[in-house]
Amino acid sequence: xxxxxxxSPSLSVQEGRISIxxxxxxxxxxxxxxxxxxxxxxxxxxxxxxxxxKDKNEDGRFTVFLNKxxxxxxxxxxxxxxxxxxxxxxxxxxxxxxxxFGAGTTVTVRA
Amino acid sequence: xxxxxQSPRHKVTETGTPVTLRCHQTxxxxxxxxxxxxxxxxxxxxxxxxxxxxxxxxxxxxxxxVSRSKTEDFLLTLESATSSQTSVYxxxxxxxxxxxxxxxxxxxxxxx
Numbered sequence: 001x002x003x004x005x006x007x008s009p010s011l012s013v014q015e016g017r018i019s020i021x022x023x024x025x026x027x028x029x030x031x032x033x034x035x036x037x038x039x040x041x042x043x044x045x046x047x048x049x050x051x052x053x054k055d056k057n058e059d060g061r062f063t064v065f066l067n068k069x070x071x072x073x074x075x076x077x078x079x080x081x082x083x084x085x086x087x088x089x090x091x092x093x094x095x096x097x098x099x100x101f102g103a104g105t106t107v108t109v110r111a
Numbered sequence: 112x113x114x115x116x117q118s119p120r121h122k123v124t125e126t127g128t129p130v131t132l133r134c135h136q137t138x139x140x141x142x143x144x145x146x147x148x149x150x151x152x153x154x155x156x157x158x159x160x161x162x163x164x165x166x167x168x169x170x171x172x173x174x175x176x177v178s179r180s181k182t183e184d185f186l187l188t189l190e191s192a193t194s195s196q197t198s199v200y201x202x203x204x205x206x207x208x209x210x211x212x213x214x215x216x217x218x219x220x221x222x223x
Binding site: 032 | 151152155156159166170201207210212214217
């Protein structure tokens, strides 16, 4: 049973606009959340994280929002750039060093 | 980039043969992990290690074993490979709790 779900397999966005990726989780013990970006034939690259004591974390063009009551987090990318075209994975941990991943969302940034 | 090297990068083998994948790190991180990535499943944890000779099972550990005799090396073994183990395997490392995991570039394993 998948505890982390990314319900949108793909997202297409115009260059310069905002990309919003969503992630839902079911395990209320999760307290640390991460987003990874993956290009073909490469390993996932860490983007940004957030702990459950916060509801927002920013790093440059990337912002992650956490809504604990809804068990939902989102990643905003502003502005979207061609190099952002990749697969994005949401992941979560219950503080036990292990990560549970969503199935990924493929983002395509159109010129 | 984190110093993580996976070998081999590609391997094709036959059902029933043993296969060992190697992960080597130069970061001296305590924690090491093996994942497999399959379409529709994201990454799923196979085994992980929290120190030399200290390992534990993940979500999809059946048919896999691991060993860690040195801090820098974490081996994943398929004792008798099956076609269902065809996948892309990723190694990851981390410094500890509430620290991000950093991944190698993967091994693409095909079992015919």
